[in-house]
Amino acid sequence: xxxxxxxxxxxxxxxxxxxxxxxxxxxxxxxxxxxxxxxxxxxxxxxxxxxxxxxxxxxxxxxxxxxxxxxxxxxxxxxxxxxxxxxxxxxxxxxxxxxxxxxxxxxxxxxxxxxxxxxxxxxxxxxxxxxxxxxxxxxxxxxxxxxxxxxxxxxxxxxxxxxxxxxxxxxxxxx
Numbered sequence: 543x544x545x546x547x548x549x550x551x552x553x554x555x556x557x558x559x560x561x562x563x564x565x566x567x568x569x570x571x572x573x574x575x576x577x578x579x580x581x582x583x584x585x586x587x588x589x590x591x592x593x594x595x596x597x598x599x600x601x602x603x604x605x606x607x608x609x610x611x612x613x614x615x616x617x618x619x620x621x622x623x624x625x626x627x628x629x630x631x632x633x634x635x636x637x638x639x640x641x642x643x644x645x646x647x648x649x650x651x652x653x654x655x656x657x658x659x660x661x662x663x664x665x666x667x668x669x670x671x672x673x674x675x676x677x678x679x680x681x682x683x684x685x686x687x688x689x690x691x692x693x694x695x696x697x698x699x700x701x702x703x704x705x706x707x708x709x710x711x712x713x714x715x716x717x
Contacts, residue, residue, distance in 0.1 A: 544588035546595035558602035
């Protein structure tokens with residue numbers, strides 16, 4: 543009896559996941575959180591090997607998101623081909639990772655913490671123009687930045703030794 547199975551959530555149809563067979567009767571979708579009865583699920587792939595189940599899950603996830611063509615050269619085919627790196631030779635040119643845009647969202651941290659981190663990573667002081675540019679990269683708009691800077695100045699976390707230059711207070715640097 544196979545130890546691992548690969549399914550796609552029937553509710554959201556966006557997430558393929560690996561199940562350990564013979565254990566629990568129910569599982570949850572890792573994406574939408576739907577409670578799934580394992581015996582009612584359609585197992586799209588079963589295997590005794592976890593590595594084979596992982597590669598099957600990767601291929602299914604690519605199919606679900608229509609990325610199969612992009613990943614075709616990168617993924618091993620599930621149909622019994624062993625992962626033998628010496629024999630895998632692709633006719634297609636290697637994909638340049640520099641050509642892909644970073645689709646990750648910036649962290650949802652507190653804008654005040656982001657500003658403090660930017661200042662501390664630059665030696666505790668920074669020109670306001672440079673801080674504005676860095677803050678925009680982190681998703682903080684100019685109006686929000688001005689409001690936060692005023693609050694930080696009034697609370698004593700930062701100070702302005704000269705016009706256009708911001709510095710961290712000593713207490714903040716020690717933390």
